[in-house]
Amino acid sequence: MKFVVSSTELLSHLSVVSRVISSKNTLPILDNFLFNLNGNDLEITASDLETTLTTTIKLENVTNDGQVAIPYRILVDTLKEFPEQPLTFDVNQDTLAIKLVSDNGEFNIVGQPAEDFPAKAVVDEAEKMTVKVPAVALLNGITKTIFATADDEMRPVMNGILLEYSAEALTFVASDAHKLVRYKRLDVQADQEKSFILPKKPAGLLKNILGKGNAEVLVEFDSKNAQFTLDQYTLVCRLVEGVYPNYNSVIPDNNPNKVTIDRLDFYNSLRRVAPFTNQASNLVKLSLKGNQIVVSAQDLDFSISAHENLQCQYDGDDMEIGFKSVFLIEILANISASDVILSLSDPSRAGLLFPAVNDNSEEDVLMLLMPMMVSA
Template identity: 55%
Template sequence: MKFIVSSTALFSHLQAVSRVINSKNTLPILDCFLFDLQDGTLSITVSDTETTMVTSVEVNESDKNGRFAVVAKTLLDALKEIPEQPITFDINDTLEITVQYQNGKYSLMGQNADEFPQSAALGDNAVRVEMGADILLSGINRAIFATADDELRPVMNGIYFDITTDDITMVASDGHKLVRYKTLVARGNERAAFILPKKPANLMKNLLGKEQGNVVIEFDERNAVFTMERYRMVCRLIEGRYPNYNSVIPQNNPHKVTVDRQMLVGALRRVSIFSSQSSSLIKLRMQENMIVISAQDIDFSTSAEETQVCQYSGNAMSIGFKSTFLIDILNNMSASEVVIELADPSRAGVIVPVEQEENEDILMLLMPMMLND
């Protein structure tokens, strides 16, 4: 079989899906791209057995249909060095591949496509929802930093999609911090939920920025299929029950601090340099329209303190947080001003934007650390 394809079109698609491939694979065929040429369209598939991604690129001309596998790293590295031009792939019956370009040619061996694992099929009871690529990207971007790496509680290692007939909520938590991103633009036809693992979530994050239109999500108890304009991803879901996330969000928080997000991040970055390296503990002391951010490291006799203006009119109170977590949370919000809602120093702080974006509701939560004084 023989076909001609644009070098840069092929390279950009290969590069996008190659992130699925693990650095170490038990099956050698998983180090490969699967090429399947049917009627002038070249489909490219990659898999790590849990996640499979497919993309397709139109070829300029081809003589017949066929399929073969080729080692991903070699082909990617070789195509990276070729400027935009048509390149010709010629594959003979013994799977020898010749890639011809303007000034030369590459020769490499292909592998039998039949060894490539089949991607999972969904059951008859699969649920289907649609959401805009930009909304899905926004939710994944906001939530993914809060997922856990917990071997004992695997359900915490992904993003939980909670689907109702009114809205779709994406939740992530590692037990210290929690993100709840609700969109009112997308909804389901029935109540349903699934947990998307971190790796496919990261893969989607890299692809969705270039996508337009809607993403169709279909899922059953074990797998989900995400169909985009140019890519299709099938992934194994995390099985198990996600904890009731609403029950951990404190409801009555009388102390409310309104503060400029970027100014607070800057202060936290400066002051946290002087916090204890083991705990990264910083102390926030709220009093009439000001917030005092302080940290100390007793072992090295260092300390820092900075005062910022804010809107606050309650009784003076102090609370401790891990500075790296609080900075993470503030960096994953886009509002210029945020409200930190507090009940007392032992209960979680709730952080929300002063003004929510249209049709979305975002809330982040951070557990406090005990203050010694």
């Protein structure tokens, strides 16, 4: 097994797939990349058992097909130090000795048997549903929701992103019980209604590779696994088992008090006031009256406080409501519109935030945040 590959191209692909590799692998073989040379296609795979990511590089200078597992750390660390140049990999299939030849030297690595590498999960042909999704739709859906996922060992379904397919839209939902995000893509429809919960790790991996010039993604899934096929990458992951809570039941349908405000002004004001919140509660108070919103915080333990007045358009009753500042800042950071609408009912009920005007007519973004008790 022998082939020649560009050092920078190989490093670029390895840097992406190595993100799958866990620092706490239970199987030593998972600390390796699986190299599979078949014709002019070099297929490189990394896995943590739950998620498997494969990339393909087209080669021109190839001698003999073959497979070998190569330790990922020494290979990536070595490639980082090479300038752009052709590298020759010469693998002895009997001894698994790997000779890496550069312009100026030779490096010797010992590989592992390819057959020890676990087989990737397969989506059941009889059960699977197949949908083609624009890469930008999948990227935006993950980007807008992944920050709202939970880290809750008791409720694993909350630790992923719900993808719901229907005849009307593809809906992404994430929640940690304090905040909830619902992102709809109206330009993606399916023949039947089905859903799955995508774990956070593969969602993050997809977010990283979706921005690499892909136009469309083939999504195939059954009740246990999902496969995402892109131009140069294929990701297969085990899905989160369980039923996602009925998120629609917590979204209020009657919030008559509406604030329209410049998103960036609101965001920056919260960033300035947040250091003055109590470290335990992180509470920031919003006082709404007329066309003005007062953003305030205080920490009585340290005798510090701050407030800022912001102009807004407010249609509703005078109100004081509290939110956890870090959550409100996160939500505003993940809305791309210049103006946002904060829709409220009363200080004890969830507030809704969404763009005043959607930049994309195919998007429907809604973010929910539970309030905090404001002390008198």
